[in-house]
Amino acid sequence: xxxxxxxxxxxxxxxxxxxxxxxxxxxxxxxxxxxxxxxxxxxxxxxxxxxxxxxxxxxxxxxxxxxxxxxxxxxxxxxxxxxxxxxxxxxxxxxxxxxxxxxxxxxxxxxxxxxxxxxxxxxxxxxxxxxxxxxxxxxxxxxxxxxxxxxxxxxxxxxxxxxxxxxxxxxxxxxxxxxxxxxxxxxxxxxxxxxxxxxxxxxxxxxxxxxxxxxxxxxxxxxxxxxxxxxxxxxxxxxxxxxxxxxxxxxxxxxxxxxxxxxxxxxxxxxxxxxxxxxxxxxxxxxxxxxxxxxxxxxxxxxxxxxxxxxxxxxxxxxxxxxxxxxxxxxxxxxxxxxxxx
Numbered sequence: 001x002x003x004x005x006x007x008x009x010x011x012x013x014x015x016x017x018x019x020x021x022x023x024x025x026x027x028x029x030x031x032x033x034x035x036x037x038x039x040x041x042x043x044x045x046x047x048x049x050x051x052x053x054x055x056x057x058x059x060x061x062x063x064x065x066x067x068x069x070x071x072x073x074x075x076x077x078x079x080x081x082x083x084x085x086x087x088x089x090x091x092x093x094x095x096x097x098x099x100x101x102x103x104x105x106x107x108x109x110x111x112x113x114x115x116x117x118x119x120x121x122x123x124x125x126x127x128x129x130x131x132x133x134x135x136x137x138x139x140x141x142x143x144x145x146x147x148x149x150x151x152x153x154x155x156x157x158x159x160x161x162x163x164x165x166x167x168x169x170x171x172x173x174x175x176x177x178x179x180x181x182x183x184x185x186x187x188x189x190x191x192x193x194x195x196x197x198x199x200x201x202x203x204x205x206x207x208x209x210x211x212x213x214x215x216x217x218x219x220x221x222x223x224x225x226x227x228x229x230x231x232x233x234x235x236x237x238x239x240x241x242x243x244x245x246x247x248x249x250x251x252x253x254x255x256x257x258x259x260x261x262x263x264x265x266x267x268x269x270x271x272x273x274x275x276x277x278x279x280x281x282x283x284x285x286x287x288x289x290x291x292x293x294x295x296x297x298x299x300x301x302x303x304x305x306x307x308x309x310x311x312x313x314x315x316x317x318x319x320x321x322x323x324x325x326x327x328x329x330x331x332x333x334x335x336x337x338x339x340x341x342x
Contacts (some may be wrong), residue, residue: 001025001094005073008038011090012059012083020074022056027088030055042081059083074332096154097113098136114151132169144180150207162219166208168229176214179203183225183241183259185219197221199241206230212237212253221259234271246283264299274306286311 006020028037030046033055040059041050050058051070058072059080076339077083077138098118101107105123106225119125120139132151141155144163151169155161159173162180173179184263185197201220205227211217212235217225220242227239228247238256239245245257246265258277259275263269267281270289275281282299292306320327
């Protein structure tokens with residue numbers, strides 16, 4: 001796809017300085033720009049590159065004035081970084097603007113279809129599924145019986161939504177993610193084995209939830225595992241049965257949340273965090289990477305460590321942790337002196 005400077009300026013409500021008819025068909029970093037590419041300048045330390053870049057079009061802040069000759073056409077906007085991000089989103093929408101039914105695929109006769117849906121080859125859609133308008137299901141995806149997919153929701157290749165789960169509007173389920181797998185429920189038996197406890201609940205994703213590649217959200221034993229509106233889950237996260245994640249919380253990769261824990265709103269949880277089961281995490285909590293949470297957490301706490309404790313206390317303690325060998329050596333030398341004086 002090719003876009004002219006004039007077209008891009010129209011999308012971004014910007015002003016063209018240079019050739020309005022110059023075309024671009026790819027994106028680039030400003031220092032790696034080539035003819036036919038679009039780039040942007042927002043960080044001042046990259047300013048020297050605007051005089052050498054070969055990119056055909058550069059998005060800049062409205063107050064930018066070149067100090068010497070440039071060859072790139074400028075598009076001036078209020079915020080270059082925000083404008084470039086908006087353009088990326090626009091481009092992504094065009095790229096993913098698929099529709100129609102590819103063959104071979106399986107769609108149950110009982111499926112309710114919205115307008116302008118897309119189903120890729122080798123996808124499977126079970127009985128009594130409801131597909132909202134503009135739903136996109138990419139090749140090799142699986143949608144089980146009685147699932148609801150809201151408007152504008154996308155399931156990328158290899159994504160799986162098990163039976164009875166409810167997915168809201170404008171959700172994204174990336175490749176390899178599994179929504180609604182059985183929760184980890186087993187009861188020990190007298191002979192030392194385990195009996196599986198049936199997991200008869202479901203998973204509910206509210207609107208604008210993003211689920212990263214390889215992430216698993218288990219169905220509830222009873223009731224629902226709930227991911228509230230606006231939650232963003234990174235790749236390879238484990239959300240166990242009956243967990244609830246509050247709206248607009250973000251969780252980084254390789255974090256695990258054990259069963260029945262409740263995480264509040266607007267939390268920020270780093271990578272490789274472990275959260276034990278049946279806990280309550282408050283609102284606006286921040287957890288640093290690789291922390292282990294084994295207690296309830298109040299609103300607005302910032303935690304680090306395993307087991308975790310207050311972030312500022314952890315930083316102070318770390319000064320002593322890293323000096324323990326020196327402290328031990330000093331203590332040993334003092335003990336020798338004391339023994340020598342006795």
